[in-house]
Amino acid sequence: MKFSGCIFSILLTFTLYLNGAPAAAAELSGETEACLACHALVTPGIVGDWHASYHYKSSPAEGLSKRRSSRRISAEQVPEPLADTAVGCAECHMMNADKHSDSFEHNGFTIHTVVSPSDCATCHPTEVTEFADNLMAEAYANLMHNPTYAGLIESTNGKHEFTGQGISFHGSDPVTDADSCISCHGTDVKVVGVETRETMMGEMDFPQLSNWPNTGVGRLNPDGSKGSCSSCHMRHQFSIEVARKPYTCAQCHKGPDVPAYKVYAVSMHGNIQKSVDKNWDYKAVPWTIGKDFTAPTCATCHASEIIDENGELLAKRTHRFNDRLPWRIFGIPYAHPHPIAADTSDIVNQAGLHFPTELTGEPVPKFLISPAEMEKRQGAMEAVCAGCHSDQWIKGHFARLDTSIETTNHMTLQATKILAQAWEEGLAAGIPQGQNPTNEAIELKWVEQWLFFGNSTRFATAMGGADYGVFADGRWYQAKNLQEMYDYLKFLRATKAAEK
Template sequence: MQTTFRFLVVLLVFFMCVPGVPAEQAPVSVSTQECIECHAVTHPGIVADWARSRHAATTPGKAMTVTGTALKVSSRQVPEPLRDTSVGCAECHMLRGDAHADTFEHNGYDIHVVVSPDDCATCHAQERAEYADNIMARAHTNLADNAVYNDLERTILGRSHHKAGKHMVFDAPDARTRAEGCYYCHGTKLAVSGTQWRDTDYGEMEFPVIEGWPNQGVGRINLDGSHGSCTSCHTRHQFSIAMARKPYTCMECHAGPDVPAYKIYAASKHGNIFSAKSDQWRFDPVPWTVGKDFTAPTCAACHISLLVDDEGMVINRRTHKMSDRLGWRLFGLIYAHPKPRSPDTTIIRNAAGLPLPTDLDGTPAKDYLIDAETIAQRRQTMQSTCLACHGTGWVDAHFERLDNTIAETNHQVRTATRLMETAWAQGHARGLDRGGSLFDEHIERRWMNTWLFYANATRFASAMAGGGDYGVFEIGRYQLTSTLLDMQDWLETRQMIGTPPAP
C-alpha cells in the first residue's frame, strides 16, 4: 500500500509539473510503476520524457482500433498482456529477455539495457521489416566488413607514424576512436564483456558491462543480434514523430562535407521556408497533410513520411526503407551509381574483384545494382511529393538537371582517377598493385577530395535544389576543378624531376 501511494505521488507530480505532458494518461502496468517509483528520483529526465510520449498516453490495444491512414501501430497481433497498459519501462526493457545477451536481474525483474528494433517490432512490425531492408540497418557491417572501407577508415582514424625517408604508416584505430568516429553514425557492435558492481542511491547493484555502448548509430548490431537503432531518429524516451520529421535529426549524421545534406537544405529555398515558417507547422499529425500541416518539405517529407492532400488522398505512403524513393546513390564510391539491390553491400564486387559498386573507370557493377526501370519507378514515387507543390514542367526540369549533374561530376571524377592511375603506374604513389593503400599518400588524398567531398556536394546541391555556393564555390565545382589542376601539377612536377618510385 505504501509503495503504491509513493508511486502515485511521484506520477502525479510529473503529470502536473512537466510541461507538455498529455492531459490523459493510459493505465500503467505494475512493473512499470515500480520502475518509475525509483527512476523518477534517480533519472527524472528519462521519466519526464516518457511521460510526454504517445507511449504513455495510450495503449497498444487502443492504438490498434484506429482505422485508415491515421493508424500508427502496424502489428495486428500484439500480445494480450501488452494491450491494455501504456508502453512503459517494463514493456520495452523486459520484453524478449531470453533474446538479449545483456539481460540481468534488477530488483526482482529480468531487464535488458539495450532496446532493439526487434523489440519495437512487437507493435511496429511493418516499420521494422522495412528498416531491415534499408541500407542504414546494415551500416555497421557494410563499413566493418569491406576491406577498402577499412583501409580508408584506418588512414583517417588510425594513429600515424613517420620515419625519415619512409612511407607514412597508420595503425588500426582503437575501439574508442572508432566508436566516436565513423561508427558514431554507422553504429557499433555491442557485446557483453562481464559485469560490474556500482554504488547507487539504493545500494550496491550489479550491472552488465557492454562494449560499444553508448551508441545510437543507424546500423548498430544489438545484443539480440538485430541490426539498427530506432532511437537514431525517434530519440529516447519520448520517441517523438515530430522530432524525427525535423531536419535537425538527420543533421546529426548528414552535415558533411562528405554528405552535406543538412547544410544544403538549410541554404535552399525549402530550408529558408522551414526556418521562417516551421513554428506555424504541425509535426505530430499522422498522416501529414501537405499545405495544411507544413508548406515545404523536410527530409522526412521527401524520404519517409505518409503524406496526404487536403482531401485525405495519399500522395506517398510511409516507408522506413529509405531507398524506396531513391534511384541513384549520390554518395560516390567513387562514382555516383544506381542504388544497390541489397542493403548488404559487402556482397558487391566490381570487375576487378574489389568490394566497390563501380570500377575505377566508372563502369557500374550491374549485377548488384538496380536497373533503369526500378530507377524510373522510384523517381516517379519521389516526384509525387514534388508535384504536390510544383508544376510538371518545374519538376521535370529539376530532375533533368540532376541527371546532367550526375553525368558531369562522374566525368570529372574520371579525369581525377586517370591522373591517379598514372601516378600509380609510374611509381609516384603506391597503389593496390604494389601492396599499398588507395588513401595514405598526399596525391591520393587530393584524389579522394574530388569524389568524397566536391563531387558529392555538387550532386547533393543539385538533388536538393540547394544550388548556389554549395554546388560551385563553397564545396563544389570550383574546388573540384582546382583539385584536378593541383593533381596535374603534382604529377607533372614528379615526371619532370624523375622522382624515384615510392618505397
C-alpha cells in the same frame, strides 16, 4: 541490493511521483509502477521524457481502435497483457527477455538496457521490416566488412608516425573507431562482463556493454538485431515530430562528404521551413500537404506518408529510405544506380575491388537496380513534388540532376586517370601495388575529388543550396583539385628524376 535506508526514499519518491505525474489515459502495469517507484528518483529526466510520449498516453488497444489512416502502430494485433496497459518501462525493457544476451536481474525483474528494433516490432512490425532493407540498417557491415574501405578508416583514424624517412601508418584502435566512423554507422554492442556499481540505492550488478553508448543507424545489438530506432526517434519520447524535423538527420548527414543537411538548410525549402514552421503541425497523422506543412523536410521527400485535403494518398510511408531513390548520388567513387541489397559489403567489381563501379566509372550491373526499378522510384519521388509543383518545374529539376551526375562522374574519372598514371609510374603505391590507395598526398587529393567535391555538387543539384555546387565545395574545387593533381604528378616525376 542493500535495501536498508532506501525503502523510505523509494516510497517517498513514488508518492511524489503519483502527485506530480500528468494524468495517463492508459493504465500502468504493476511492473512499470515498480520501475517508476525508483526511477522517478534515479532518472527523473527519463521519466519526464516518457510522460510526454504517446507510449505513456495510450495503450496498444487504444492505438488499434483508431481509423487506419491515423494509426501509429502497424501491428494488426498486440498480445495480452501488453494490449491494455500504457507502454511503460517494463513493457520495453522486459520484452523478449530470452533473446537478449544483455538480460539481467534488476531488483526482482529480468530487464535489458538495449531495447532493440526486434522489441519495437511487437507493435511496429512494418517499420522494423522496412528499416531492415535499408542501407542504414547495414551501415556497420557496409563499412567494417568491406576490405576496400579499410584503408580509408586507417588513414583517417590511425595514429600516423613521422619516422624521419616518411610517415608510417598504424591501424586504428576500437575506441577511436567508436568515437569516429561508427559513431554514426553504429557500433558492435556486446556483453563483455558484469560489474557491480554503487548506486544511490545501494550496490547493484549490471552487464558491461562494449562500444556503449551508441545510437548509430546500423548498430549491432546484443539480441542479434541491427540498427537503433532511437537514432531518429530519440528516447524516451520516440516522437514522430522529432523524426520529421531536419535537425535530427543533420546529426549524421552534414558533410562535407554527406552534405544533405547543409544543402537543405540553405535551399528555398529549408528557408521556408525555418521561417514559417511555427504554423505547421509536425505531429499530425496522416500528414496533409498544404494544411499541416507548406514546404518539404527530409522526411517529406524520403519517408513520409502524405495525403491531400481530400484524403487522396500522394506518397506511402516508408522506413526503407531508398524507396524513392533511383540513384546512389553518394559516390564512392562514382554516382551509380542504387544497390539492390542493403548489405553492400558483398559487392565486387571486375578488378576485384569492393566498389559498385569499376575504377573507370562503369556500374557493376549485377548488384544494382534495373532501369525499370529506377523509373518506379523516380515516379515515387516526383509524386511528392507534384503536391506543390507543376510537371515542367519537376522535369526541369531532374534533368539538371542527370547532367550533374554525368559531369561530376566525368571529373572523378579525370582525377582517377591522373592517379592511375602515378601508380603506373611508381610515383605512388596504391591498388596495383596492393597498398592502401588513400594515404599518400596525391591519393588524398583523389579522395577529395569524389568524396567532398563530387558529392557536394550532386547533393546541391538534388536538394538545393546552389553554393555547395559551385564555390563552397562544388565545381570550383573539382576543377582546381584536378589541376593541382596534375601539377603534383609533375612534381613527383621531377623528384624521382632528381633522385636518380
